[in-house]
Amino acid sequence: MAVTAATNQIRCKRIIREAEGYLELGLPQHALDALDRMTDPGTFKGARLWLMGEALRAQDRFAEAAEVLEQAIELSPSKIEVYLGLGWCYKRTNRLSDAIHALERAREADPEQAIVHYNLACYHSLARHKHDAIECLSKALVLEPNYRDMISAESDFDPLRNDPDFQALTTIIV
Numbered sequence: 463m464a465v466t467a468a469t470n471q472i473r474c475k476r477i478i479r480e481a482e483g484y485l486e487l488g489l490p491q492h493a494l495d496a497l498d499r500m501t502d503p504g505t506f507k508g509a510r511l512w513l514m515g516e517a518l519r520a521q522d523r524f525a526e527a528a529e530v531l532e533q534a535i536e537l538s539p540s541k542i543e544v545y546l547g548l549g550w551c552y553k554r555t556n557r558l559s560d561a562i563h564a565l566e567r568a569r570e571a572d573p574e575q576a577i578v579h580y581n582l583a584c585y586h587s588l589a590r591h592k593h594d595a596i597e598c599l600s601k602a603l604v605l606e607p608n609y610r611d612m613i614s615a616e617s618d619f620d621p622l623r624n625d626p627d628f629q630a631l632t633t634i635i636v
Contacts, residue, residue: 474506481513490520508537524551576606584618
């Protein structure tokens, strides 16, 4: 019996939800196993690749995750979560300039996402791009003032922690 396109769509939606559930439960291998059952993801190919990348990332398989997330971005160029995951993987595979580039693309896709500016500030700090780090962190704090509470514990800011300009930005009382 042939599987109709509508039946395949329903099946794919169920598998996507199943994989999302496994990821929420911290079971990335189960998510990968579920996604492997999608023989024809059709319109869900981008979502499948993103979830595969997230599952691989959860297993600390950062290089593999980056490859999958790069493909996912081609199919879902406006999905901020994919850029964030890709930047995370690049950072952990010592590809800091690629992490910065991924987050710059995310910022272009949606310049009002505070998390993008915050993570970009972290990567610029690690790269010792002081001006860019401070500019991005400033924008993140304008968009989401509660990020100020995370700065002191964020080791990515250690390269700038003693810089007077960084201290001026992070000690402003709001």
